[in-house]
Amino acid sequence: MKPLGEPEIRKSFVNCSKGEAKGLTLPARxxxxxxxELEFLxxxxxxAASRAYVVLWHEDEVVGLSLRAADQPTSRLKSGMCGFCGTVHGLADLSLFSSRRAGQSGKDGNTLGTYLCANLQCCRYLRGKLQPDAIQPAEHLTVDERIARMETKLHRFxxxxxETR
Structure with a gap:
């Protein structure tokens, strides 16, 4: 990912107010x-534990999304898969994140959700820098192929x- 500065990151958010973007806590300098090592930040x-953020280059522009994490599920399932990187996690390490849609649609309350790694460290899982606790399915893809698959899913989201509807 091309490096970004703090002003670029804060200005990139498409689904929250300028005041919210100005007040958010960045992960690091x-x-x-x-x-x-990142396809997205x-x-x-x-x-605020229920708030999360994703920033990436999308169609030659920096796009930031403000996300909300749902409460932990009370499902009988024991594991699930991240919608971006495909890493399998125990339910404690997987969260349902929702994103307000951009523009009027989001102001009207429309959202889009997906299950993701709770710590949003998909890039590190794909590169083997973090190891999930759950057993992973056998795959015969290279790291580059897995990253390309994640980028496709990320950009689709x-x-x-x-989208304006």
Whole structure:
């Protein structure tokens, strides 16, 4: 991912107010973020556990999404799969995130949701820098192929958030 500065990150958000974007807590100083190892920057807000953010380059523009994490499910299922990277996690490490749609649709209350790694560290799981607790399905894809698959899913999600209906 091409490096971004704090002003670019804050200005990128398409589904929250300028005031919300200005007040959000960044994951680290921009110079400390390992940009070459990321396809997107994702983090949970340490001051508000239900808030999360994703920032990425999408069609040559920086797009930031404000997300909300749902309460942990009380399902009998024991594991689930991230909708971006395909990593299998126990339910404690997987969250349902919803994103207000951009524009009037979002102001009208329309959202889009998906299950993701609760810590939003998909890029690190794909590169083997983090190991999930759950047993992973056998795959014969290279790391680059897995990253390409995640990017396809990620950009599809962003496109759906940006759609005006």
């Amino acid at each position: 921009a110079v400390e973020i390992p940009w070459p 994702g983090w949970r807000d340490p001051k 962003v496109t759906q958030v940006l």
